[in-house]
Amino acid sequence: MIEVEGLTKQYGAVRAVDEISFRVDKGEILGFLGPNGAGKTTTMRILTGFLPATSGTARVAGFDVFEKSLEVRRRIGYLPENPPIYPELSVQGYLDAVARLKQVPSDRRKARVDAAMEMARISDKRDELIKHLSRGYKQRVGLAQALVHDPEVIILDEPTVGLDPKQIIEVRHLIKGLAGNHTIILSTHILPEVSMTCDRVVIIHQGRIVANRPVNAGQDPGGEIVIVEIKPGSGGAPAAKALVERLAGVKRVEMQAADGNGRVQARIQCEPGRDLRSRIAAEVVGHGHELFELRASRVSLEEIFLQVTTQEAPDAAPAETAGTGAAT
Amino acid sequence: MKGIYAVFRKEISLYFVSPIAYVAVGAFLLLAGIFFQGILAEANEYAMRAAMQAMQYGTPLEIDIPGEVMRGFFGVTGTILLFVVPMLTMGAYAEERRRGTMELLMTSPVTDLEIVLGKYFAAISLFLIMLLPTAIQMVILFRASDPMPPWRIMLSGYLGVFLLGASLLAIGQFLSSLTESQIVAGIWTFLVFLMLWILDFIIRGSSSSVAGAVAQYVSILRHMNDFTRGVVDSSNLVYYVSMILLGLFLTLRSLDSMRWRRA
Numbered sequence: 234m235i236e237v238e239g240l241t242k243q244y245g246a247v248r249a250v251d252e253i254s255f256r257v258d259k260g261e262i263l264g265f266l267g268p269n270g271a272g273k274t275t276t277m278r279i280l281t282g283f284l285p286a287t288s289g290t291a292r293v294a295g296f297d298v299f300e301k302s303l304e305v306r307r308r309i310g311y312l313p314e315n316p317p318i319y320p321e322l323s324v325q326g327y328l329d330a331v332a333r334l335k336q337v338p339s340d341r342r343k344a345r346v347d348a349a350m351e352m353a354r355i356s357d358k359r360d361e362l363i364k365h366l367s368r369g370y371k372q373r374v375g376l377a378q379a380l381v382h383d384p385e386v387i388i389l390d391e392p393t394v395g396l397d398p399k400q401i402i403e404v405r406h407l408i409k410g411l412a413g414n415h416t417i418i419l420s421t422h423i424l425p426e427v428s429m430t431c432d433r434v435v436i437i438h439q440g441r442i443v444a445n446r447p448v449n450a451g452q453d454p455g456g457e458i459v460i461v462e463i464k465p466g467s468g469g470a471p472a473a474k475a476l477v478e479r480l481a482g483v484k485r486v487e488m489q490a491a492d493g494n495g496r497v498q499a500r501i502q503c504e505p506g507r508d509l510r511s512r513i514a515a516e517v518v519g520h521g522h523e524l525f526e527l528r529a530s531r532v533s534l535e536e537i538f539l540q541v542t543t544q545e546a547p548d549a550a551p552a553e554t555a556g557t558g559a560a561t
Numbered sequence: 562m563k564g565i566y567a568v569f570r571k572e573i574s575l576y577f578v579s580p581i582a583y584v585a586v587g588a589f590l591l592l593a594g595i596f597f598q599g600i601l602a603e604a605n606e607y608a609m610r611a612a613m614q615a616m617q618y619g620t621p622l623e624i625d626i627p628g629e630v631m632r633g634f635f636g637v638t639g640t641i642l643l644f645v646v647p648m649l650t651m652g653a654y655a656e657e658r659r660r661g662t663m664e665l666l667m668t669s670p671v672t673d674l675e676i677v678l679g680k681y682f683a684a685i686s687l688f689l690i691m692l693l694p695t696a697i698q699m700v701i702l703f704r705a706s707d708p709m710p711p712w713r714i715m716l717s718g719y720l721g722v723f724l725l726g727a728s729l730l731a732i733g734q735f736l737s738s739l740t741e742s743q744i745v746a747g748i749w750t751f752l753v754f755l756m757l758w759i760l761d762f763i764i765r766g767s768s769s770s771v772a773g774a775v776a777q778y779v780s781i782l783r784h785m786n787d788f789t790r791g792v793v794d795s796s797n798l799v800y801y802v803s804m805i806l807l808g809l810f811l812t813l814r815s816l817d818s819m820r821w822r823r824a
Contacts, residue, residue: 281668284820307670317665319571321578330574333567334669378665 234259234386234416235280240289242275242440249275251440252289257433260413264431264448265420266538272440273420274314277388280418281311293386307336310384314391316375320364324355324374327363328381335382345381352407353377369400376407387411389419393426405430424538436538458530459501459510462491466521470497473522480516482507496525564671568679569686576687585648586691592641593634597698600633627702627710628791634698635718635789639725639782643754646726649687650733651747653680654812658741663819673816677734677809684730692722714791721788724801728781729754731808738815757781 235257242250250272257263265273278284280291282302290297296304319327328346337345350356353373358366363374372395379387392408393401408430411417421427427434428448436444465473470488477486477499485502503509510527517524576582604626611624657663666676703709736753737746760780763773777783781804784797 278664283664283668303670303672306668309668311664311668313661313664315661317660317662319575319660319662321575326574330567330571331665331669333570334564334666334671336563336567336670 234261234294235263235418236290236292237276237280238290240276240279240291241287242272242279242284243287248440250279250286253437253440253442254289255435255442255445257416257418259416261433262408262412262417262419262431264427264434265418265437266422266424266427266434267420267437268422271437273437274390276437277311277390277418277420280305281309281388282306283311307382308385310379310382310387312375312379312387312389312392314394316371317378318363318371318374321362323360323362324350324366324377325359327374328377331378332381337382345383348383349377349381352380352411354403354407369396372396372400372404376404380411385416387415387417389417391421392419393421393423457503457505459503459513460526460528460530461499461501461513461517461524462496462526463499463517464494464496464523464525466523473497473517473520474499476516476520477501477513480509480512482509500530564669564675565679565682567669568666568671568676569683572680572683573686576683579652581648581652582687585645586687588648589641589645589691590694592645593638593695593698596637596641597634600630600637604630604633625710627706628714630702631710631714631718632789635722635785638695638722639785640758642722642726642729643758643782644751645691646729646733647747647750647754649684650730650737651750652737652743653684653734654738654815655740655743655746658819659743667816667820673813677812677816681731681734681809681812684734685727688726688730689723692719692726711791714789717788717791717793720793721785721797724788724798724805725781725785728801728804728808731805731812733808735808735812735815738812738819 237256238254240250240253241248253272253276255263265276267273275284279286280293280298282298282305285299290299292298293305294308296308298305319330322330325346328349329342332342332346347356350359353376355370355373355377358370363371366374372392376389376392379389389408393404396404405426408417408419412432419426419430431448434444434446434448435442461477463473470490474486474488477483482504483501484504487500489498489500490496491498501509501513510529514524514527607629608624608626614620654663657666667673671679699715732753733750736750737743740746740749757780760776761782763776778800784800787794787797
């Protein structure tokens with residue numbers, strides 16, 4: 234549904250987006266994860282036809298976003314970081330105006346406006362002026378605006394920012410409910426948001442994609458990475474390490490001492506698709522080591538993200554300037 | 562075409578809830594009313610003095626009082642527009658940029674040209690609505706005059722005022738597209754219009770020099786003078802139409818550059 238290839242955006246000397254490529258299949262929810270100023274907003278603006286790319290191509294529903302911009306815009310619902318609202322208008326008046334802009338045929342307009350208000354749960358506020366609504370409601374009006382023309386693709390820039398926890402949950406439900414019929418890209422700098430709503434995550438940092446992988450929240454993460462905490466018996470930690478390394482399917486073992494109680498923590502990386510958890514447990518216990526904890530790690534989404542965000546600290550200054558250029 | 566109408570509808574519905582539009586229209590009508598009254602009073606006095614002179618010296622005077630009143634009124638209306646139009650146009654793009662709604666417009670399936678024309682036609686409509694009540698002054702003038710003044714002068718006068726206003730709106734909307742602050746846009750627009758006005762005085766001082774000749778051609782008010790005398794000169798028409806097209810073209814380029822930089 235969305236194909237991005239070698240997309241680059243240069244603002245003067247700053248490269249906000251650097252040769253990124255990814256694709257989103259129909260009905261998928263893609264999470265765009267990255268610290269502020271990573272290039273998320275810029276990428277989204279290119280996809281919506283707001284900004285042209287410096288080089289590379291992007292296609293939405295088979296249409297090039299630059300060559301066939303109007304075709305693409307007809308098919309995209311877009312919620313920018315700040316909801317693009319006219320505070321003086323009533324909710325219904327605003328959505329009617331947006332429906333006209335989005336070229337919803339006049340015989341379907343009223344029904345679409347009603348449907349969008351229903352989906353965003355703002356029907357009870359339809360006659361209120363937008364300026365009198367709370368932050369959360371304004372955000373929902375923005376969401377309704379993105380849905381009013383029933384677009385195939387929905388792009389949401391930080392859809393839950395500024396909402397209270399209850400509203401965040403509601404918005405997440407709404408987004409999940411839209412998947413299937415719609416293809417969705419949402420950006421966020423909050424990791425749990427991705428694991429809760431998205432099927433796939435692209436982690437973007439300083440304009441580059443550093444990870445692109447499926448998310449399976451709530452499901453068993455599999456045995457790709459296993460964390461084990463033991464108190465080594467005879468032979469100590471090296472013996473335990475050698476023991477695990479001998480197992481077929483284990484790629485790498487990293488050991489580190491846990492705090493002061495004689496225990497060691499091991500991070501065991503296995504070949505994809507092999508679940509060695511019960512084997513590891515049997516080996517460890519069978520050779521007289523005491524097993525305290527064994528769990529599968531959630532394929533290091535957190536680690537990648539943390540790595541990315543902490544890396545930022547030493548070169549914070551240039552990253553910051555790049556950020557303001559890209560995101561505002 | 563549908564895109565122009567969608568933008569136009571949106572603009573009009575915003576004008577209806579905008580305090581600035583009401584203030585601008587109200588200020589225009591108030592000033593136009595005050596000046597009309599002043600011009601009438603002056604004409605009245607002039608006519609009386611003329612009548613007294615005629616009694617004393619017996620020379621029949623040929624002065625076209627209604628024509629003078631109309632000329633004065635349209636001239637003054639043009640000047641008032643220099644002050645009122647910045648209020649009407651300052652928010653056109655600046656406010657959309659500040660609120661982020663420019664992003665909504667520019668990611669909607671409408672072309673930049675449709676946005677520019679939709680906004681421009683909406684401003685023109687508001688301007689026409691603003692001019693409409695001045696018909697009352699005309700009714701008063703026509704009823705009080707005997708014989709009735711020629712319609713031609715009134716129609717060409719209105720045409721002149723319309724073309725002047727349409728040019729100022731095009732320039733004002735362009736200036737509004739250059740900034741995110743409608744106050745800055747308003748001040749700039751006002752200053753530019755003021756320059757155009759001052760140009761008119763420079764002409765009076767030095768009409769013979771080359772600079773004077775150039776200023777005379779550029780002056781936006783000077784081109785209206787013929788219209789208020791009932792003369793529709795094609796060179797003036799060309800001037801105003803060029804101004805409108807230039808303003809719209811620059812606005813379109815400005816929108817384009819918003820895309821290449823960022824809004």
